[in-house]
Amino acid sequence: MCGIIGILGTEAVAPRLLAGLRRLEYRGYDSAGIATDHDGLIDRRRAAGKLDNLAKVLEDQPLPGTTGIAHTRWATHGAPTEDNAHPHATDEVAVVHNGIIENFKPLRDELIARGRVFKSQTDTEVVCHLISEQVEKGLDPVEAVRVTLKRLHGAFALAILFRSNPDLLIGARLGSPLVVGFGETESYLGSDALALAPLTQRICYLEEGDWCVLTRDGTTVYDRDDQPVERPVILSGASDVTISKGNHRHFMLKEIYEQPIVVAQTLRAYVRGFEGQVSLPTEDFDLSSVRRVTIVACGTSFYAGMVAKYWFEQFARVPVDIDVASEFRYREPVMEEGGLALFISQSGETADTLAALRHARANGQKIAVVVNVPTSTMAREADLLLATHAGPEIGVASTKAFTCQLAVLATFAANLARAKGRLSADEERNIVRHLSEAPAALNGALAYDEAIEAMAPMIAKARDVLYLGRGPDYPLALEGALKLKEISYIHAEGYAAGEMKHGPIALIDENVPVIVLAPSGPLFEKTVSNMQEVQARGGQVVLISDYDGVEQAGEGCIATITMPKVHPLIAPLVYAIPVQLLAYHVAVAKGTDVDQPRNLAKSVTVE
Structure with missing residues (x-):
């Protein structure tokens, strides 16, 4: 703002x-x-x-x-x-x-x-x-x-x-x-x-x-x-060095490429690799008594919260409500005394999210925040501060802040699961091992930048684009669509892949590219089945999957983007890279202002 x-x-x-x-x-x-x-x-x-x-x-x-x-x-x-x-x-x-x-x-x-x-x-x-x-x-x-x-x-x-x-x-x-x-x-x-x-x-x-x-x-x-x-x-600790784009054409591209480093920095703050444990500053914060979690955020941070909902419920078996911050107070939510309310914001100053935080506090909730600015208002008003370590993010469309939020939220889910007695020592070690693999996997995803750039002009011609995903990749579909809208000004929508036949499939024709996020895993076959429904109706599919997935389902796609094969836990972090790069290269192909897209602000400090 x-x-x-x-x-x-x-x-x-x-x-x-x-x-x-x-x-x-x-x-x-x-x-x-x-x-x-x-x-x-x-x-x-x-x-x-x-x-x-x-x-x-x-x-x-x-x-x-x-x-x-x-x-x-x-x-x-x-x-x-x-x-x-x-x-x-x-x-x-x-x-x-x-x-x-x-x-x-x-x-x-x-x-x-x-x-x-x-x-x-x-x-x-x-x-x-x-x-x-x-x-x-x-x-x-x-x-x-x-x-x-x-x-x-x-x-x-x-x-x-x-x-x-x-x-x-x-x-x-x-x-x-x-x-x-x-x-x-x-x-x-x-x-x-x-x-x-x-x-x-x-x-x-x-x-x-x-x-x-x-x-x-x-x-x-x-x-x-x-x-x-x-x-x-x-x-303040704020750097007085002028922030530059380095060798990159835009801040957004520079920040996409910084993700392996900043995710590693963020994980280093919360993971004890040698001991196979997550370590959050929860000494004065009793997580074992948490019976319900309420997640509140806006925009990209909301999609990070949607991914976290899957993790919290899968690992900790704690029910999670999630709300867009601008709607939270006005639906008069029912909040149990002593419940945990989790707020996610890049700036820590987002007006809707801050107002929701104060509403939750007034209703007896313990407050945890995930923010990139540890001196922000939300950080100062929280009971539990979980800082990301993304560094200053200059591009208005969030990239590295999003993946760092996911890294923090994954460790928080594991910590909550341990506090609730839902996680054995071996299971926690496995989570830590997979999280520790994320920076290298992000680097591997960046290796496909040129391939994504080569296919971008094909998407740049479209007026409408659809993104599909299942499970935690559904929020990634929403995030991919948001990124494309924000910086290329192409209308895009994200859907849970299984919802296509409940209406959106009517939009499918040869002029509507469909981006499908389908990493190998328990939901791969069902996602591919939905993708084939699109292809049967003349849809132009771009498949984003790992080598095995592309081998099995790439036939008939107008393009494929091959990602490293990763554990489902870290797939949302890794698959953020191709949707960010695709949006970036489409915007460059269209000649829009990538770092400062029209009508948008980095920190939205009004309701």
């Missing part, structure tokens, strides 16, 4: 603000802007589209000033135009905002009735006018912000600049993350630690409802009751 950076500096800030925005590009955006306070006025530069457009504006019209705020916007209210780009400003105040002001419409109507003139279609502009009104009445900026925050409903992270106070920045957060950074002679605001990494490693995370006042004399943090509070200052 949108990115924020603010600098209360001692030297020109515009170049550093632009550099900070570049570090936030991975979040997804469709416009950007910078505002500074200098010579008694607020000055802005904004542009629709990519940051290069803003850089050209700044080159033509340099922006002086030692205090400033900057923003990359992902449109929610109003089209991605320059007028709707942040920062929004009046003569007195400039504001950047992540999130949604849910009551902006009545506030806007009220402000217009009092003669305020709006220049954008955004919800954010009401914040500018509300603060400006208070300043124009004679309130000092801190009091003006305090009064205004009480009127805002929804989710927001705000950074606020004042014309009459160039030595002041104010930030606030409710439902959307905001970080304060501490330098030797400067102070900073950022939507995450990565944005501030070149500027400082000393940061604090604002908690829910906090707001902060940054001055030359120091920083004061207030809680939601406007009481001064101390928040711990930590070392």
